[in-house]
Amino acid sequence: MGRRSDHSRDELRELILVAGEQLIAETGYADFSAREVAKRVGYTIGTIHNVFGNVDGLVTQINTRTFTAWADALDAALAEAGEDRIEALVLAYFRFAADNLNRWAALYDHRPGDDTYTPEDEAPRARLLGIVTDEVARTLDRPVDEAVATLARSLVATVHGHASFALTGSWAAMGQTDVEAAALARVRESLAAAAG
Structure with a gap:
């Protein structure tokens, strides 16, 4: 029997999220099980549905926390960066993905419905892209506009593709060797073309 009155709703939400994060980090999204999360926290799967609506809601919230951690990692890398802030961002992308492989992969493996995301879920995603967009604008010495934002998204996709190939062994x-240098070179080429 679950411990139905042991925790407030907020405490229960945090307990489930921590257990869910740990499970995704251990097993990846493909082997993620809400039943296993419920078992780990000593509640029923019905409790998870009560708190998060459904399993998609739970995984979306876990992924939101991953996006927050990732944005924090990019901010930390930029805080310590020297002159080459673009290199710091590219290397921080690879480092975060490698250090959090299953959590990072779950961001792309989980495909919830459009109505699953809330403004609270979108904020960390927007923050992450905003960090990159601001650095692209800074490098190009241009204000942030739609063209700069589109370029930033393309550069993220470029780095993501390289990281994905590297982390799956395809690279x-x-x-091929030195995937980080190759990704950085492609980013620099794109920035140079945009500046020219």
Whole structure:
């Protein structure tokens, strides 16, 4: 029997999120189980549905926390960056993905319905993209506008593709080395073309 009155709703939400984060970090999204999360916290799966609406709601909230941690990691890298802030961002992307592989992959493996996201879920995603967009604008010495934002999204996709290939072993299988340098070179080429 679950401990139905042991925790307030906020405490229960945090307890479930922490257990869910740990489970995704251990198993990845493909093997994620809300039943296992419920078991770990000593409540029923019905409690998870009560608090998060459904499993998509729970995973979305876990992913929101991952986006927050990722944005924090980018901010920390920029705080310590020297002159080359773009390099700091690219390397921080790879470091976060490698250090949090299953959590990072779950961001892309989980595909909830459009109505699953709330403004609170969108804020960390927007913050992450905003960090990159601001640095792209700074590098180009331009204000943030739609063209700069579109370029920033494309650069994130470029780095993501390189990181994905690296972390799945595809990059090495193609006989390539130094994936971070290759990603950084593609980013620099794109920025140079945009500046020209």
